[in-house]
Amino acid sequence: MAERIETLITEEEIAKRVGELADEITRDYEGKSITLLGTLTGAVFFLTDLSRKISLAQEIDFLKASSYGDGTTSSGDVRLSLPTKLSLEGKHVILLEDIVDTGHTSHYLMDFLALQNPASLKLCSLLSKPSRRVIEIDIDYLGFSIPDEFVIGYGLDFAQKHRNLPFIGVLRSEVT
Ligand code: IMP
Secondary structure, X not given: OEEXXXXXXXXXXXXXXXXXXXXXXXXXXXXXXXXXXXXXXOOHHHHHHXXXXXXXXXXXXXXXXXXXXXXXXXXXXXXXXXXXXXXXXXXXXXXXXXXXXXXXXXXXXHHHHHOOOOOEEEXXXXXXXXXXXXXXXXOOEEEEEOOOOOEEEOOXXXXXXXXXXXOEEEEEEEOO
């Protein structure tokens, strides 16, 4: 069985959309400083590209959530395995996710961050698979809505591989 990677979103399309999101965030928070919190490990590439395009004073940090599901889908049992080191009290916080799939992880993290008394809290996700949603969640800034396909690249992995691809792709298995 050979593997083939089919491009779903090109490097150029990602760069253009990240630029648009950065402009929107820059406009919405004019005159304020913001705190960008990226989820490890998938949102690392997204955060570094987006933060450099946002023309606002900003703090950045990362947090990590783990969910204990059946390996392919997240269960509702999400836990924070690495919290942010920043104090969020009175800050304008934006949680940056790589993808919202069932919604469990983002929902858990947004609830947790709201308890830290930020001045405001919004969710920004590069990708969303709306057809997979189990728990309703509002995404304030969304890069792309995608179909129900398992995607890799630009930070997203399959078994820790393919994060370094500059585009978003779908892994296909082919009988040779
Ligand atoms: P949730 O189902 O919304 O809680 O998403 C949990 C996590 O599953 C995401 O943060 C991703 O790390 C991972 N995930 C969901 N869909 C994909 C995918 O298509 N490719 C790679 N990782 C995914």
